Amino acid sequence: MNAYRMVKAIVIKFSFLLIYSFSTPIFITAQEDMLGGAKPSSLEALAKVLERPDDSIKVVTLKLLCWENRNNDPDKAIEYGQMAVSLAKLLNLQMELSDSYNRLGIAYRNKGRYAQALECYFNGLEVSRTYGFDKHLAFQYNNLADLYNRLGLYNRAVEFGNRAMEYAKKVNDDYTLAYIYNIMGTIYKNKNELDSALTCFKHSLELRQKIGYNQGIATSYLNIGSIELLKEQYSSSMQNIQTAIDLYSPKNDLQGLAVAYFYKGQLYNKLNKYDDAIFCFEKCLRNNESFKNLTVSRDCHNGLALAFAQKKQFEKAYYHSNQAVVLNDSIALSQFVERLTQLTEALKYEETLNLQKEREKALAERLDFQRNIIKLYIAIIILLALIVGLVIYFYIKRAKDIRLLLAQRDEINMLNSTKDRFFSILAHDLKNQLTSIVTIAQMVKDKSLAIGDDGLIEFSKRLYALGFATNDLLENVLSWIKSQGKQVLARKINIHLKEFIDRVILTQKPAAEIKSVAINNRVEPGTSLYSDADMLGTVIRNLISNAIKFSSPGGRVDVYALPKGNQVEISVTDYGVGMPRETADRLFNTVESLIQPGTMNERGSGLGLIICKQLVTDLGGQIKVTSEQQRGSTFTVSLPNLS
Numbered sequence: 001m002n003a004y005r006m007v008k009a010i011v012i013k014f015s016f017l018l019i020y021s022f023s024t025p026i027f028i029t030a031q032e033d034m035l036g037g038a039k040p041s042s043l044e045a046l047a048k049v050l051e052r053p054d055d056s057i058k059v060v061t062l063k064l065l066c067w068e069n070r071n072n073d074p075d076k077a078i079e080y081g082q083m084a085v086s087l088a089k090l091l092n093l094q095m096e097l098s099d100s101y102n103r104l105g106i107a108y109r110n111k112g113r114y115a116q117a118l119e120c121y122f123n124g125l126e127v128s129r130t131y132g133f134d135k136h137l138a139f140q141y142n143n144l145a146d147l148y149n150r151l152g153l154y155n156r157a158v159e160f161g162n163r164a165m166e167y168a169k170k171v172n173d174d175y176t177l178a179y180i181y182n183i184m185g186t187i188y189k190n191k192n193e194l195d196s197a198l199t200c201f202k203h204s205l206e207l208r209q210k211i212g213y214n215q216g217i218a219t220s221y222l223n224i225g226s227i228e229l230l231k232e233q234y235s236s237s238m239q240n241i242q243t244a245i246d247l248y249s250p251k252n253d254l255q256g257l258a259v260a261y262f263y264k265g266q267l268y269n270k271l272n273k274y275d276d277a278i279f280c281f282e283k284c285l286r287n288n289e290s291f292k293n294l295t296v297s298r299d300c301h302n303g304l305a306l307a308f309a310q311k312k313q314f315e316k317a318y319y320h321s322n323q324a325v326v327l328n329d330s331i332a333l334s335q336f337v338e339r340l341t342q343l344t345e346a347l348k349y350e351e352t353l354n355l356q357k358e359r360e361k362a363l364a365e366r367l368d369f370q371r372n373i374i375k376l377y378i379a380i381i382i383l384l385a386l387i388v389g390l391v392i393y394f395y396i397k398r399a400k401d402i403r404l405l406l407a408q409r410d411e412i413n414m415l416n417s418t419k420d421r422f423f424s425i426l427a428h429d430l431k432n433q434l435t436s437i438v439t440i441a442q443m444v445k446d447k448s449l450a451i452g453d454d455g456l457i458e459f460s461k462r463l464y465a466l467g468f469a470t471n472d473l474l475e476n477v478l479s480w481i482k483s484q485g486k487q488v489l490a491r492k493i494n495i496h497l498k499e500f501i502d503r504v505i506l507t508q509k510p511a512a513e514i515k516s517v518a519i520n521n522r523v524e525p526g527t528s529l530y531s532d533a534d535m536l537g538t539v540i541r542n543l544i545s546n547a548i549k550f551s552s553p554g555g556r557v558d559v560y561a562l563p564k565g566n567q568v569e570i571s572v573t574d575y576g577v578g579m580p581r582e583t584a585d586r587l588f589n590t591v592e593s594l595i596q597p598g599t600m601n602e603r604g605s606g607l608g609l610i611i612c613k614q615l616v617t618d619l620g621g622q623i624k625v626t627s628e629q630q631r632g633s634t635f636t637v638s639l640p641n642l643s
Contacts, residue, residue, distance in 0.1 A: 059087050059100070066080040066107055070106055071255075074107050095136070097124075098127040099124075099139075101123045104120045105118075114150070117147055121147065135173060138167035138176050142183060144164075145180075148160060149183065149190060161180060175207075178220075179204075185198070185199075189227060201220055214247060214251075215253065221244040224240045225239075226263050237267055244256070257287045261283045262280070272310070275311075278307050299324075304316075305317045491532055492532050493532075497561045497568070498523045500537070505521060515553045515554075516554045518555075520557065527562075531641075535619060538615055539615050540572070543612060543637075556574075557573065558572075558573045577632075578630050612635075612637075
């Protein structure tokens, strides 16, 4: 009976596909959003087939409807894909189930729901592995490569792409192999491995020319032209991009034309043909109106801003630059959180697959944990009852203990007050570093398009390094707070001041570069100081940050260290706005007054000065300031240099 049903399903399916082939091409899978859909009449014909009873032809129809709607209406595509999966499960059609998972995953991907797309791809992989559907395995690994590429996990994307290529070569499927080469080229392009990307795109073009897939040929020419543009091979780039436009135009593929005209506009900007560039970018924007791809619109406005600026039409240049900023803000507003969420969900799902067999064990451990919690609550209640009894007993019987408890309460209140002040100090000290991180992030956003890939990478490295520096700062200040609470003691070591101050200056470089302030380490090599490195670093960092803040743009800050007998004097000098003499005279007279509301002095927040004053005092030294209004200021720290 099963064999009969299978033969019957195959015959019916073959007949349906033969009829349907006259109205619209059948695509097994795809990775490019630029593929054209079927004509409306074809979609209407497919929709009529859904009126049939549940059978294999209906599953095929649902798959095709999912596929044809994947770009123009992803929500509808998801609905059809879910119906195809459910019906394939009901009819136990494993091959159709595998393919339905694949198509549904692509619809989810186009909707930006990457976690659901990943789940579909892995479900399809499980079915294909179980029943040995090698061709579908090629599709699914190819789709996984595309998804991981979109998530920025390029090494994992290459791994899946290579697996897809193995299965495609095994089944000798040029159509699928062409798509895989295209995806691999895109991955290598994102990894900035341009030669490898160009090789993959050319292989994809050869295969598509072999099978006569015109729309894919246009995409391959466009991809090759984009790589040649990056490699500054402008003549061949122009030829390939124009070929893509010529192939897209008869099909009226607006999405493909939008991208092609964008690259052509970039090329004309490179060739200083700004009128031609403006024409191409404006045509790209018109074609992109139907799809509203914010990234394409933003890049076009940036291209137009550059072209108009070169033509000295600064009002138009400003308009397009402002439009690019608005679009970039719209993109950046949600991209960062969405990207982290997508990456987390994707990785979490893979981990879930590996941990599926351990759920029962985890459940048992959770029950044991709950029992232990109940036992702990009982023990805590008994302990609290004993404590209350003892407190009541000693409260009634021993007045001395009552006075002791009151004294302890006052001490706790004082410690809480001190703790609040210390956390305020911590927040202020971290503020400068975190402000620098935000500033560099802003620079990455505003200048990424103008500085090129290498500059972007450099800014990213600095941002990463500054993040680590901020983390170190947090650890240092927390260690200092513990020392104030008598939890740890200051650890003195021999510090080589030249190298030590260089490291401190490095954490302040980003803030200094924003104002073009030079920080000069004037310390003579060989100068050393026996002191606590963490506490000293906090003092110098606050003084340099303060000096940068009150330096004029283009100014400088000098750091000196001079041995004087059993002491070393470290000074930080700026040449900025300075302060009145009376302000300098009373600056360190009353430390506690600096944290009272409304007493922030002319040199900025008093909290930073509390850090410097208290740490220098704890190290057995002194700090003073000399300043003249409009002539800059010098903060000098004198510290003992005794082991």
